[in-house]
Amino acid sequence: MNIDTAYFEIDGLKIEWGTTLGKALPMVENIKQFEPVGGWPNVRCKCKGVFGLAANECEMRAPFEDRPILQVTYELAPIKAGFLEKRHSPYLKQLEKVLGKASKTESMYSELPLKKEYASGTVVYSAKWVFDDVRISLSVYGGTRNEESGPCAAGLFIDYINEIxxxxxxxxxxxxxxxxxxxxxxxxxxxxxxxxxxxxxxxxxxxxxxxxxxxxxxxxxxxxxxxxxxxxxxxxxxxxxxxxxxxxxxxxxxxxxxxxxxxxxxxxxxxxxxxxxxxxxxxxxxxxxxxxxxxxxxxxxxxxxxxxxxxxxxxxxxxxxxxxxxxxxxxxxxx
Structure with a gap:
């Protein structure tokens, strides 16, 4: 599967890898913003979808505002699983249509907590794809997380991994x-x-x-x-x-x-x-x-x-x- 690894997208807006967080900020200034979270400096904004999956937000992270963005996260909206399907099935099916077969998958359903109120804090399934300098990872949560941007049931992470x-x-x-x-x-x-x-x-x-x-x-x-x-x-x-x-x-x-x-x-x-x-x-x-x-x-x-x-x-x-x-x-x- 051919993926253009020169850039990432936010609802059609193409941002090249190597762009600093400070330079990316004005590029998304007309998109609804959310409060930054902890850790590295980050910019959170509304996002409708990625790779054919509905999303609620996109988050760009960099070590400093004047350093390049190294990780982009998309919070994915819930999808109702089909008959006999597990929570991850519709996400994995769509991503494999776009990205091809995952290079690695891991099922962690056995680690779900007994109390449902804690389920959303766990990951029950993960998958990974690597294309040249970019790694794409899927994490499906054990329950729905109610974020500021809306209900989120999975996260998609794109990391630029060629540090040199x-x-x-x-x-x-x-x-x-x-x-x-x-x-x-x-x-x-x-x-x-x-x-x-x-x-x-x-x-x-x-x-x-x-x-x-x-x-x-x-x-x-x-x-x-x-x-x-x-x-x-x-x-x-x-x-x-x-x-x-x-x-x-x-x-x-x-x-x-x-x-x-x-x-x-x-x-x-x-x-x-x-x-x-x-x-x-x-x-x-x-x-x-x-x-x-x-x-x-x-x-x-x-x-x-x-x-x-x-x-x-x-x-x-x-x-x-x-x-x-x-x-x-x-x-x-x-x-």
Whole structure:
């Protein structure tokens, strides 16, 4: 089955993949809008249908308003199933007419809760199609959800999954900056080290629906493209820094040329200016069901360690001394 994967549609309006959420907003300004929901920035608007199925709304999502839309969701209207048919049957029949046979299906009717009032919160059937850079997924709910846009009995999700391709222009920009860092970060850099009791991890987002989702752990450029898409100020640590740090160490160094402090683990790095003290939070996670932990969030870099971490405590003190301002401290429970 041939599907044009260059764009998605909202009632005949074609929007190319790669369009940012901010640029898409005026394209749908004459369509009835609904309140955005949580998570990524999103735009919700009225939609009559998709692939021959009646719909109530369409939702576009992107990591930021100035990043490309990566997911489009259509809330589908209820369809009465035929004799001996299950809830998913009419949806799957129509989609297979348009998209061809699904590459994967899963029945989850056995997981329906006993109480009907909870049924709509479950998914009883799913199906998936993949066309080049686009994945289309169907989720049929166990009951009807009464949304602001109307009653909805299933969701259709279209995801753009080629992160390397869609991030090209954003990655080019960050790559230029990372290249320029070699002018400031030399082999003789004065690097303070803070040794944790917990190994850190590089930033990456795992898409478990991919055939080989953990390939990203061996593909540094793919990971860099993810950083360009999903982060604003998180960069790859240059090789000279990586060579000086272990998996359980945090590096701290001054970059006078940027009027900044560099803070990094073995893979990822942020730069902190004196006026950015409000972008640092120390979390003391108190024991509850879990044993607790300490977490230091420096802009988009997350540093984890065991609770009462002396290394994080010393790092916080160093930051406070250099910024001459206190680091915000919060508490939560390890639930």
């Amino acid at each position: 391709k869609i991030s090209e222009s954003y990655r080019q920009s960050t790559a230029v900056f990372e290249s320029e860092l070699s002018n400031f970060i030399k082999a003789d850099i004065s690097l303070k080290k803070y040794k944790l009791k917990t190994k850190q991890r590089p930033f990456r987002i795992i898409d478990y629906a991919l055939e080989n989702p953990f390939r990203i752990d061996q593909d540094n450029e793919w990971r860099a493209c993810q950083m360009a898409l999903y982060k604003r100020e998180l960069y790859q640590a240059p090789p000279i820094i990586q060579s000086k740090l272990q998996d359980d160490e945090i590096g701290y160094f001054a970059v006078p040329e940027l009027n900044s402090i560099g803070i990094c683990n073995k893979w990822d790095m942020v730069f902190l200016r004196p006026d950015q003290e409000n972008e640092i939070v120390f979390w003391d996670i108190l024991p509850a069901r879990g044993s607790g932990a300490n977490e230091l969030n420096v802009k988009e870099l997350k540093i984890h360690d065991q609770r009462l971490s002396s290394a994080i405590s010393r790092l916080v003190s160093q930051i406070e001394d250099d910024l001459k301002k206190p680091v915000e401290q919060r508490q939560a429970y390890d639930d």
